[in-house]
Amino acid sequence: MEASELFALMxxxxxxxxxxxxxxxxxxxxxxxxxxxxxxxLGGGIPxxxxxxxxxxxxxxxxLLLIAFEMEMMFMYPWAVVYVAEGVKALVEMGMFLAILSIxxxxxxxxxxxxxx
Amino acid sequence: MDLMLSVxxxxxxxxxxxxAVAVIDRICGVAMGGEATGGxxxxxxxxxxxxxxSRAAALWLAPPHVTEAPDAAGWRLAPVLYLTLAxxxxxxxxxxxxxxxxxxxxxxxxxxxxEPLATVLIFLHGWSPNSHLPLLGGYRYVAVGLxxxxxxxxxxxxxxxxxxxxxxxxxxxxxxxxWNVVRQPLGLPLFLIVGLGISFWGPLDFAxxxxxxxxxxAESSGRALLVWQFARIAMLVSFSAIAAxxxxxxWMGPLLPGPxxxxxxxxxxxxxxxxxxxxxxxxSPERFMTLAWxxxxxxAFVDLVWAGLEALS
Amino acid sequence: xxxxARLACRAPVPVYPAIGRNALPQIQDWRLDARLQWTRSPRQxxxxxxxxxxxxxxxxxxRRLHDQLPAPSITLWWRSTPLAGLADRxxxxxxxxxxxxxxxxxxxxxxxxxxxxxxxxxxxxxxxPFEGRGDHGQGGEGMMGGKPYGRPMAMTxxxxxxxxxxxxxxxxxxxxxxxxxxxxxxxxxxxxxxxAEVEITSAPFPVDLQPVFEQALERPVPIADLEMAxxxxxxxxxxHSMWLSGLESASLSVLRQVQALQPHDSISGLCERLRxxxxxxxxxxxxxxxxxxxxxxxxxxxxxxxxxxxDARTRDPEYRKLGFRPVGGRGNDCRARWQxxxxxxxxxxxxxxxxxxxxxxxxxTESVEAPRGNVQCGRYPAxxxxxxxxxxxGLEWSEAMATIASLDLAGVADPGEGRA
Numbered sequence: 001m002e003a004s005e006l007f008a009l010m011x012x013x014x015x016x017x018x019x020x021x022x023x024x025x026x027x028x029x030x031x032x033x034x035x036x037x038x039x040x041x042l043g044g045g046i047p048x049x050x051x052x053x054x055x056x057x058x059x060x061x062x063x064l065l066l067i068a069f070e071m072e073m074m075f076m077y078p079w080a081v082v083y084v085a086e087g088v089k090a091l092v093e094m095g096m097f098l099a100i101l102s103i104x105x106x107x108x109x110x111x112x113x114x115x116x117x
Numbered sequence: 118m119d120l121m122l123s124v125x126x127x128x129x130x131x132x133x134x135x136x137a138v139a140v141i142d143r144i145c146g147v148a149m150g151g152e153a154t155g156g157x158x159x160x161x162x163x164x165x166x167x168x169x170x171s172r173a174a175a176l177w178l179a180p181p182h183v184t185e186a187p188d189a190a191g192w193r194l195a196p197v198l199y200l201t202l203a204x205x206x207x208x209x210x211x212x213x214x215x216x217x218x219x220x221x222x223x224x225x226x227x228x229x230x231x232e233p234l235a236t237v238l239i240f241l242h243g244w245s246p247n248s249h250l251p252l253l254g255g256y257r258y259v260a261v262g263l264x265x266x267x268x269x270x271x272x273x274x275x276x277x278x279x280x281x282x283x284x285x286x287x288x289x290x291x292x293x294x295x296w297n298v299v300r301q302p303l304g305l306p307l308f309l310i311v312g313l314g315i316s317f318w319g320p321l322d323f324a325x326x327x328x329x330x331x332x333x334x335a336e337s338s339g340r341a342l343l344v345w346q347f348a349r350i351a352m353l354v355s356f357s358a359i360a361a362x363x364x365x366x367x368w369m370g371p372l373l374p375g376p377x378x379x380x381x382x383x384x385x386x387x388x389x390x391x392x393x394x395x396x397x398x399x400x401s402p403e404r405f406m407t408l409a410w411x412x413x414x415x416x417a418f419v420d421l422v423w424a425g426l427e428a429l430s
Numbered sequence: 431x432x433x434x435a436r437l438a439c440r441a442p443v444p445v446y447p448a449i450g451r452n453a454l455p456q457i458q459d460w461r462l463d464a465r466l467q468w469t470r471s472p473r474q475x476x477x478x479x480x481x482x483x484x485x486x487x488x489x490x491x492x493r494r495l496h497d498q499l500p501a502p503s504i505t506l507w508w509r510s511t512p513l514a515g516l517a518d519r520x521x522x523x524x525x526x527x528x529x530x531x532x533x534x535x536x537x538x539x540x541x542x543x544x545x546x547x548x549x550x551x552x553x554x555x556x557x558x559p560f561e562g563r564g565d566h567g568q569g570g571e572g573m574m575g576g577k578p579y580g581r582p583m584a585m586t587x588x589x590x591x592x593x594x595x596x597x598x599x600x601x602x603x604x605x606x607x608x609x610x611x612x613x614x615x616x617x618x619x620x621x622x623x624x625x626a627e628v629e630i631t632s633a634p635f636p637v638d639l640q641p642v643f644e645q646a647l648e649r650p651v652p653i654a655d656l657e658m659a660x661x662x663x664x665x666x667x668x669x670h671s672m673w674l675s676g677l678e679s680a681s682l683s684v685l686r687q688v689q690a691l692q693p694h695d696s697i698s699g700l701c702e703r704l705r706x707x708x709x710x711x712x713x714x715x716x717x718x719x720x721x722x723x724x725x726x727x728x729x730x731x732x733x734x735x736x737x738x739x740x741d742a743r744t745r746d747p748e749y750r751k752l753g754f755r756p757v758g759g760r761g762n763d764c765r766a767r768w769q770x771x772x773x774x775x776x777x778x779x780x781x782x783x784x785x786x787x788x789x790x791x792x793x794x795t796e797s798v799e800a801p802r803g804n805v806q807c808g809r810y811p812a813x814x815x816x817x818x819x820x821x822x823x824g825l826e827w828s829e830a831m832a833t834i835a836s837l838d839l840a841g842v843a844d845p846g847e848g849r850a
Contacts, residue, residue: 002221002222005219005220005221005222006219006221008120008123008208008218008219009205009208009209009219009221011120011123011124012123012124012127012204012205012208012218012219013201013204013205013208015124015127015128015204016127016128016131016200016201016203016204016205017197017198017200017201017204019128019131019200020196020197020198020200020201020344020348021197023340023343023344023347024193024196024197024340024341024344025181025340027189027193033181033182033183033500033501034497034501034550034554035185035554035555035556035557036494036497036498036550036551036552036553036554037182037497037498037499037500037501037550038182038183038184038185039184039185039494039497039498039557040184040185040246040247040248040249040250040336040601041248041250041330041335041336041471041472041473041498042249042250042601042602042603042604042607043330043491043495043603043604043605043606043607043610043615044448044488044491044492044494044495044604044605044606044607044615045491045601045602045603045604045605045615046494046601046602047249047581047600047601047602048581048582048600048601048602049581049582049583049584049585049599049600049601050186050247050578050579050581050582050583050584051246051247051248051249051251051252051599052244052247052252052583052584053583053584053596053597053598053599054584054586054596054597055252055256055596055597055599055622056589056594056596056597056621056622056624057256057259057622058260058403058622058623058624058826059259059260059263059402059406062260062263062264062406062410063263065410066263066266066267069267073229073267073270076270076274077223077225077226077229077274077283079274080225080274080277080278080283081277081281081282081283082281083278083281083425083428084278084279084281084428084429085281087429088429090425091422091425091426091429094421094425095422098418098421102415102418105410105411105414108410109407109410109411114403114406114407114410114411115403115407116402116403116622116624116826117591117592146679149679149683150679150682150683150686151678151679151680151681151682151683152464152679152682153442153461153462153463153464153466153682154462154464167440168441170437171437171438171439171440171441172441172442174434174435174437174438174441175438175441175444175541177434177438178434178435178438178541179444179474179476179500180500180501180502181500182473182500185556185557185579185580185581186578186579186580186581249599249601252599253620253623253827256622256623257623257827257828319676320676322676326676326828327470327609327673327674327676327678328609328674328713328827328828328831328832329827330470330471330607330609331469331470331471331474334471334474335470335471335473336471336473337473337474338473338474338500339500342474395678395679396679396707397676397707397708398672398675398676398677398707398708398709398712398713399675399676399712399713399828400708400711400712400713401712401713401714401717401826401828401829402826402828403826404711404713
């Protein structure tokens, strides 16, 4: 049953992908576009280097906090399905889990994790 | 065949929905006094039904553009893949009691997977041209993208609790007595913010913003830009479908058939999103990140606990 | 395909503006024209509009910008002399109302193939020769050397805040970007999206003083005219800041209001709307603090917002009769300057209403308070863009752009030296 649903999902996504490709067109040869046109747009300015670089990602500490929460999300998916059957015990367990992670958010906030480092 | 009907339904909804969003956006814009309406001889340019088609035709015929040393595959595929994500998201939404294109047992998890993938594709669209302003747009957006993901997850889990299932059709059917927008009042406002984020619309438009010369679209032209804009609007349509199903009872309603009710609710959500998009200004990304983690996330916790207590009683 | 081209002709013409001297108010008025679509980047435009005189030192940048529009494209010139390479078939026009028609005709001729685009003005060669060099013929040498595909890769440098050694992005952002004041070009060094260094390479084009303020230096002029000009100026600046922070619809409605502004109009509705949607918390609010010394150099509303009581109108007894008190002192960040524009605009409208009914005229001609700052015969406000090198480092990109938009940096041109 599930396999047929996944197959249908694959067909639908392939069809949407094909629609997107048809609209986007076949990639053209880049040799036809002149070099002055290809320069990066900077309002008439000139770049010193390529844009690709080891960019300083200013929100990096926030992403570490996010990973902790992602693991919690993995736990919550099956928890949501059996919740009503399990009753208040499940609510209390999840509450404790969320409280512990909330302490993590407060710690991060005090340490300046949400500032543009 | 059922599969054929599903494919046609999804593609048609994306296309017609995108056109409808463009029309509604223009009507909202004129109503809020924020559209250019001056100039002589503009009677047909003011027609909101023709404007999206003529703009699309102008984009279709516009000459293409390539930068010096781009990641060509990434640049071409990012809009197409973004459109595919929108299609996948729309596929799990039930249209009536019997017709669901893909009745996935883990539809909620699929939506949870679409959001980070959308963030990846928006970043890829900014990275690929190898140009400075798109790069800044892509990197800046990721901070926002990672911040709204958690809010979305808690809100969707809260919606899944009374349904005892992660299947979207079960979520819709659990709203037989009372819609989730009434049962879990914090859910829909938070989910609207997620909707603005996943299609980087309005106040959360950190990727394609005005102060970056169009951000990730600064180097796009012609058909590539057309597909990117189409994909963005298609994502709005898809999101409105899942929001209508999760909070407004989906296809359920008296008198009219299921699909008509779903379309009415989708239009309602779309109008809300478009008005919010025009109304609210953009915060600085740092400020929005702080807001999302310290205000919106605790509200999402509260929403979850509320839903949990509600489901048990 | 002809039906597609004819359908595309009905769309608004995508235009990218290269703004020269004294053209900014007209560009803002053109934003209300439904036949034109003002693109944010030249890649989406078919027409390049060069409005206002371009100083000779900015002509190379204009040539680079011209070539960045995807071929085929057409350039329109309004009140400026065409570049050398385009002079023979340049489309020059004088009447501002004609732009919609001319641009529409140009775009239609491009779409239907009646006209070829313009040739490139820069030589068709890569920024640095790289063909055939390096391991794969791409110009790179070893791990981090050479110029792969024509430009070097970024090298590491210490970050200004935490000393991490990552790659800074260095580029010069040009004189023809509508987000910046017209003519402002700067060399930026970014660490991530935080600005680390700013070096101004080209100051904003000097602005001509409006005629009514010039006349006020010689003889009494009606106060209502002065104050209406001031209100219009402040509202135009505010609409640009609103556009930057994402309030496009509201910014267009403000421009529409500016066109139809009358004395005794009230902008309290606008203030209330901005407060309710949170404009005073948007990008830049709370940042962009100027010191007292910088405020002294700036003059005008920015100085008054920072607490300096400099207003030439206090020395005029006619203004005192109308009940004028200088407003200010809200703070030295962007939010204070936005609020200052709103306060001064509403005060100006109020004064204009009272002056129109009583027919009051200025009586003090030694110095005039222009929207840019204090103006005296022979002493005009100078260009203040040098403060950006001290102000911008440490600001995130959107905050920096909002800060630049909240300051009025262009100097006022001396009319004696010949006007554009």
